[in-house]
Amino acid sequence: MTDLRRGEYKVAGGKLVAADVAVRNGAITEMHINGDFFLEPDEALPRLNNALVGLPETATVETMTRHLDAAVKGAHLVGFTTSAVAIAVRRALGFATGWADHTFAVVHPAPMSPAMHLALDEVLTAEVGAGRRPPTLRFWEWSSRAIIIGSFQSLRNEVDADEADAADVSVVRRISGGGAMFVEPGNVVTYSLYVPSSLVEGLSFEQSYSFLDDWVLGGLRSIGIDAHYQPLNDITSPLGKIGGAAQKRLANGGVLHHVTMSYDVDADLMLRVLRIGREKLSDKGTKSAKKRVDPLRSQTGMPREQVIEALKDHFRERYDTVDGQLTDDELARARRLAEEKFSNPEWTARVP
Known part of the structure; x- marks a missing residue:
């Protein structure tokens, strides 16, 4: 046989x-x-x-x-x-490989600085690629307001530095491409998936976005949001955009896929500190922003913490998971990287 x-x-x-x-x-x-x-x-x-x-x-x-x-x-x-x-x-x-071939660690550490979050993305992606860490889902908690610009974006074209300084909004550059994001503690839901390249084997970048976002669409639907994927990297609903994703693939086989979704963001402040925000509004027939951008809050009526727990529960229902934690070594390496790279003006302004 x-x-x-x-x-x-x-x-x-x-x-x-x-x-x-x-x-x-x-x-x-x-x-x-x-x-x-x-x-x-x-x-x-x-x-x-x-x-x-x-x-x-x-x-x-x-x-x-x-x-x-x-x-x-x-x-x-x-x-x-x-x-x-x-x-x-x-x-x-x-x-x-497929989702069922892996057991995913789920981690949700305490609030951290923007630079530390971006450093952890680089460290944990490399660890998964090297086989020293299982595929991992990490939820972020922000300790301060921040603008996170894409790896290839122009700093001066994306950020109004004077407005950012006045509002105490730090600016950091991530390792993935895509557009700028404005985040506030307690007002966004951000997570990262760290997976081996075998999970996206044969998928184009566009296909891998929809493939890796599929679970969160199910999670959002489970709490009453009619969410769907909009190419290339947006998560949206009939009431408007919810969030966006970005990816980075490392040479050692680690893949980073991270997403930020708005829970209840101060849009007026966002448009003051982000130059790109003004231009993006121009093709929508909108002269000014609402005071809040709140798709997750307004469409669910749930506290942010409950939204995150619902997303975790949905992920656990779909895939094999364990409760994980960050190791002392990973945290130490991330702290060094946060200081030497992600807090370094040369990196932040590498595209002036």
Whole structure:
């Protein structure tokens, strides 16, 4: 009897694709694709099943996708794609992983400085990439107001330094790209996911955003918010944007995905300290901001702490988790990095 290896991939907003794959002498010898997707005509399924036979088991998602595309040319794939099939095959072969292959540590430390938070992102991503820490979900607590600019943004074009100084708002630069954020203690929900690159194996950056955001959409829906993903990196609802995500992939295989969502932010202050905020309003027909930006508070009526606990509970329901903590070594390394890099004006102004 052929020993089949099984891999699964759930398409974000789509269907489940499963692959049962056999390998001999380093090559794929047998493959069976199944799932709750739709495929027409029916005769396309055998072509799909035979498309990768003979390929080396180390073939990349890109190579597999090309062969699958050729095999089902003219067919209609609904709820899935050929790249989804390739990812399921890679998972079956052990080169890619799914959520169920990992146990996630959940940590929620006490409030920290903005520089310390950004330093922890770098340290913990590297630790997961090196295999010294399990995949981790970390919720942040801010000790002060801050503007966090993206890795490639211009400091002077994004921040009104005089207004920021007057309002005692610190400015820090993160290691991920994307746009500037304004945060206040107790008025945002921020979290980071640190995962190995195997979890996003074969996914484009856009696909990985929706893939890694899928759990929080479910968490928000569980507390009454009709949340959905808006490419490239926004979480939104029919009543407007809730938050945004950013990512960084390290050379050692660690992947950082972090999100900030507004609970009840002072929009007037935000627009004084952020230059970009004024321009972003210009295409919305808005002359001035409301005094608060409060999608999580107004749409749930829940205290912020309950929102966070509900999100934790939803994550724990979906995935295998343990309660984790930051190690003394991780904290010590982050403190050094916070001082030497993330509090260093040369880093903050690396793009003037």
